[in-house]
Amino acid sequence: MWVERYGPKNIKDMVGNEETRISFLNWLKDWKKGSKPAILIGPPGTGKTTLVHLAADELGYNLIELNASDVRTKDKMTQKLGPTLSTHSLFNGKSLIFLDEVDGMYYRQDRGGIEFVQELIDSGRVPLVMAANIEDDKKVIKLIRKSKVFRFRRVVPRLVELYIEDILKKDVAKLSKESIRLIVREAKGDMRAAINTAQSLAGLSTEELSSVVSSRNLAYSLKESFEAFFNADSQEEAYKALIASKVPPRDKVKIAYLSVINSGLKGDTLIKALEKIGEADKIVNMIGTTQEWRLLRYLDRLLAYSLFNTLPKGSVSYSEEDMPWNLKVRMWNEGKVLKDIGGRLSKFLHISSREAVSIFMPYLLVVIGKEKKSLERFIRLLGLGESALKVMVKESERVFLKVR
Amino acid sequence: MGRDRFISLMKAGLIYDRSKGFKAEADSNLVIITSILKTALDEDFEFVPKCFVCNSSVECYLCAYCHICDVKSSTPDCLCNKCMDREDTFIMYGRTLMKKIS
Structure with missing residues (x-):
């Protein structure tokens, strides 16, 4: 496998996430007993596992690894890691414990495993490194709170291309620029996927390769397809742009919706556009219920002929944001203010700031929320300003609406 | 830009240096930063x-x-x-x- 043969042998051979790699290396160099563990978070194929292996190698650590394919119950983990933990000081050896894919640990199957990891973190006797693909998982959030976080992002296409070209030089394999671009495009920042695709394409004859490249090039990504749709000059062109993307119809409706709500369209234009998307969504749902899958072929036509006509040319661009950005900013700012209020309240009430906001504050608002003056006094008492008052007024309106 | 927005930008991981200006790092939440700057400046911009x-x-x-x-x-x-x-x-x-x- 090329992934093993041409995978990086040294930290400097890796590409992407440069700052993160350097700061992780510094963390491991400076590690001392009692230091926080490290958690590496990022999408697959961005070099998390490789970095841990190479860093351990370069700094002379003996790596003890447990990944998702191992049973990670408390008993099994104690069995595997126990000797390291107890003999660590005797040998003065440098051991590093690496728990890969911690987001794949489950309370039921890996009985007691997560608690064991917590104990391991608290003990702080050996450098502990964890890796996860997602960070909005409850288990991972708990671990993040106790760890030094290193975030990995997708590798930019040019760096993927650089790496693939270097492999091709080493393997004396030849691929056209077009094929390399196809590999990079399909990998979407995942180095492992890019290397695997390169290997599979390098084994093809010139004819086979050109047919693969041309057939894959025909299928547009959702982004390409919708960008062409929104900028089309005619209905027919818009229709062609939509059918060029071979993604599930539900995704097309979703992207049409997200792009429209993030576009800044206003008034009647926005209402009409949303109505058309609503009709398309209704049809997709109806097809799902009646199992009349053959009707799906008309969805592209519906979107092209009804939605396209409601949008002024160039007024909408592709977006995957699940919320309009102005709403997102508002939520972000209000959340921050609520956190401040919770923090100050918690000091008075000797409870956590989360409890202060979720349990105590609704009652408080019922009592004092009706009168703005009382709210003002309360905010002053907490030592907060105008922005906190605005949020409290809004919160009290929300609470009264619920009470009613 | 205002104090609140500046604090939000810092919380989203932007770094400010008086002599060099703003700097986004690997940990910075570029989606949030983009949203805040879009509202503050009222115009589109891109990260380079x-x-x-x-x-x-x-x-x-x-x-x-x-x-x-x-x-x-x-x-x-x-x-x-x-x-x-x-x-x-x-x-x-x-x-x-x-x-x-x-």
Whole structure:
């Protein structure tokens, strides 16, 4: 496998996430007993596992690894890691414990495993490194709170291309620029996927390769397809742009919706556009219920002929944001203010700031929320300003609406 | 920009240096930062990646991947056209990293 043969042998051979790699290396160099563990978070194929292996190698650590394919119950983990933990000081050896894919640990199957990891973190006797693909998982959030976080992002296409070209030089394999671009495009920042695709394409004859490249090039990504749709000059062109993307119809409706709500369209234009998307969504749902899958072929036509006509040319661009950005900013700012209020309240009430906001504050608002003056006094008492008052007024309106 | 927005930007991981201005790092939440700046400036703008080898700004509009590259969710460093066309780019890339490590 090329992934093993041409995978990086040294930290400097890796590409992407440069700052993160350097700061992780510094963390491991400076590690001392009692230091926080490290958690590496990022999408697959961005070099998390490789970095841990190479860093351990370069700094002379003996790596003890447990990944998702191992049973990670408390008993099994104690069995595997126990000797390291107890003999660590005797040998003065440098051991590093690496728990890969911690987001794949489950309370039921890996009985007691997560608690064991917590104990391991608290003990702080050996450098502990964890890796996860997602960070909005409850288990991972708990671990993040106790760890030094290193975030990995997708590798930019040019760096993927650089790496693939270097492999091709080493393997004396030849691929056209077009094929390399196809590999990079399909990998979407995942180095492992890019290397695997390169290997599979390098084994093809010139004819086979050109047919693969041309057939894959025909299928547009959702982004390409919708960008062409929104900028089309005619209905027919818009229709062609939509059918060029071979993604599930539900995704097309979703992207049409997200792009429209993030576009800044206003008034009647926005209402009409949303109505058309609503009709398309209704049809997709109806097809799902009646199992009349053959009707799906008309969805592209519906979107092209009804939605396209409601949008002024160039007024909408592709977006995957699940919320309009102005709403997102508002939520972000209000959340921050609520956190401040919770923090100050918690000091008075000797409870956590989360409890202060979720349990105590609704009652408080019922009592004092009706009168703005009382709210003002309360905010002053907490030592907060105008922005906190605005949020409290809004919160009290929300609470009264619920009470009613 | 206002105090509140400035604090939000700092919380989203933007770094401010009086002499150099703002700097986004690997940990910065570019989606949130973009949203805040969009409201503050009331205009569209884009993040421009830096070339890891020569530290110049990368001209994304000249890149063959500009339509598929999501700068906000990718690593902040890239390669400029000039460095990409060199024969020894991969070696130079590794050397730059080693310099930064040491």
